[in-house]
Amino acid sequence: MNETLIRLRLSFFLGLRSLQRGSIGSLVMTVVIIGMVFTNMIFLPSVITGAINLFVDQTIEFQSGNIIIEPKEGAEVIDDLEDLLARVNRVPGVLRAAPHNDIGGVMKFKGSRLPGSIIAIRPRDEILVTGISRMMKEGQYLGEGDTGVIVIGKLVAGHEDKSEDLMPSLGGVTTGDSIDVEYTNGVTRAYRVKGIFETRSYMVDPLVFITWEEMESVRGGPVDQATTVLIRTVPGEDEREVKFSLIGMGIQEEIKTWHDLLGKAFAEVVQSYAVINNISTIVSIVIAIVVIFIVIMIKTLNNRRQIGILKAIGIHRTTITFSYVFQVIILAIMGIIFGLFILFALDRYFAVYPIVFPDGDIRPAFTLADIASNAVLLFVASAIAGFIPAWMVAREKILTAMRG
Numbered sequence: 001m002n003e004t005l006i007r008l009r010l011s012f013f014l015g016l017r018s019l020q021r022g023s024i025g026s027l028v029m030t031v032v033i034i035g036m037v038f039t040n041m042i043f044l045p046s047v048i049t050g051a052i053n054l055f056v057d058q059t060i061e062f063q064s065g066n067i068i069i070e071p072k073e074g075a076e077v078i079d080d081l082e083d084l085l086a087r088v089n090r091v092p093g094v095l096r097a098a099p100h101n102d103i104g105g106v107m108k109f110k111g112s113r114l115p116g117s118i119i120a121i122r123p124r125d126e127i128l129v130t131g132i133s134r135m136m137k138e139g140q141y142l143g144e145g146d147t148g149v150i151v152i153g154k155l156v157a158g159h160e161d162k163s164e165d166l167m168p169s170l171g172g173v174t175t176g177d178s179i180d181v182e183y184t185n186g187v188t189r190a191y192r193v194k195g196i197f198e199t200r201s202y203m204v205d206p207l208v209f210i211t212w213e214e215m216e217s218v219r220g221g222p223v224d225q226a227t228t229v230l231i232r233t234v235p236g237e238d239e240r241e242v243k244f245s246l247i248g249m250g251i252q253e254e255i256k257t258w259h260d261l262l263g264k265a266f267a268e269v270v271q272s273y274a275v276i277n278n279i280s281t282i283v284s285i286v287i288a289i290v291v292i293f294i295v296i297m298i299k300t301l302n303n304r305r306q307i308g309i310l311k312a313i314g315i316h317r318t319t320i321t322f323s324y325v326f327q328v329i330i331l332a333i334m335g336i337i338f339g340l341f342i343l344f345a346l347d348r349y350f351a352v353y354p355i356v357f358p359d360g361d362i363r364p365a366f367t368l369a370d371i372a373s374n375a376v377l378l379f380v381a382s383a384i385a386g387f388i389p390a391w392m393v394a395r396e397k398i399l400t401a402m403r404g
Contacts, residue, residue, distance in 0.1 A: 016326070030291075030331050030335070031334045031338055033335070034292070034339070034382070035339040037287055037288045037335070037378065038284075038335060038336050039343060041285075042366060042371060042374055044276075047355065047364045048273045049364070051273075051357070053365055054362050055359075058200075058204070058359075058360060062131060062199045062201055062204040063203055064258045065231050066232055066257065066258060067230075067242060067243055068255075069088070069256075072252050077101075077225040077226065078226045081224045084229065084251065088249075091242065093233050093234050093241065093242040094234070094242060096128040097231045098122060098126045098129035099226035100120070100121060101212070102227045102228075103183055103215060103219075104116075104117060104184050105183040107156070109170040109171065110171060112169070114168055118183070119209050120215030122144070123143055123146070123211060126209075127141075129231070136196070137154055138196050139193065141197075142194065145211065145213050146194070147214045149191055149192050149194040149214075150193055151196070151197060152208045153199075153206055155167055157172070157193075157196050158170055158173065160172035167206065173193055174193070178192055178193070179191055189218065200359050201360070229253075239258070243257055281377070288382060292331070292381075293385045296327070324386050325383055328383060328385065329383055333379075335378075336379070343371070346364065350363050
């Protein structure tokens with residue numbers, strides 16, 4: 001044990017002295033390369049994680065709230081809505097519940113016809129549950145009791161040149177324009193566009209909203225039904241616990257958290273992204289191994305005579321081999337530290353200037369688990385890449401090594 005420890009300490013001393021006497025330029029370049037490899041290992045997964053976070057945030061903020069209540073199995077609507085809302089709003093952890101009633105219809109504007117979801121809402125509740133009211137591109141959001149007006153998504157409004165649209169639109173509607181809506185029950189109404197919202201979510205921007213009062217006017221009387229009820233929980237509350245509390249209240253309708261709503265499809269998307277992350281990590285590790293292997297191989301070949309002399313004076317080849325391994329470990333540590341500085345700088349930069357994507361602004365999410373796991377991978381890969389060339393040269397015969 002003592003002999004092994006002595007050899008390791010001697011290996012470390014020899015490795016450190018070799019780095020100190022070596023080329024500063026080569027040292028710095030190797031550290032920079034390892035640091036950039038480490039940054040690359042973290043950065044792409046962080047962008048993908050940021051994209052997933054954006055999708056989840058958009059789902060909760062604009063589409064489903066934290067919890068969504070849907071009609072019970074076999075039913076098309078939620079009945080006894082007022083009683084349901086009264087019970088839901090009393091549940092601990094519930095901030096507010098907002099009913100939606102999707103009556104559907106066909107919108108018409110200057111010869112364009114567009115079928116779509118026309119959703120009746122209660123603006124006072126909706127403002128507390130979703131963030132669409134804060135995403136008005138132009139005009140104003142619906143007010144409580146508004147009639148004769150409508151709020152539409154950017155993808156519904158579209159462009160005058162429809163070739164610029166991502167999906168079918170009304171062809172360039174602006175705030176103040178009048179559009180006709182033909183509902184599924186045969187009633188046709190003309191509406192002034194009060195505002196156009198843009199959430200940059202492809203699931204939300206094709207939607208259209210009217211007030212509950214307007215919907216009751218179209219239906220010809222009070223409506224105590226909803227197609228869905230969105231629930232915003234108190235910040236910090238566990239959605240699953242609130243869901244179980246709602247079930248405990250005797251609510252028979254189907255209750256889902258945002259995670260339940262996304263379900264298996266969301267899990268498959270995350271798994272697909274994980275495959276991309278793994279491929280990126282493998283490529284980065286291969287690059288690191290190749291670079292370090294070449295650097296150490298050149299270094300050991302240039303030092304063959306020195307290695308021969310060390311062996312001639314009685315230093316064991318294992319000690320010589322591990323001296324190069326310690327050099328690589330020191331280089332890897334310095335490279336990882338340099339990479340951490342780059343990641344910190346990137347994190348600060350993207351906090352102010354996020355990456356702009358068509359479906360939202362993405363801020364890369366650097367997680368401690370990713371940083372730690374990739375640091376360990378790079379550390380191990382570097383040690384292996386340094387060991388192989390040093391072992392190959394150190395096992396040569398003394399005279400062969402001294403001839404260079």
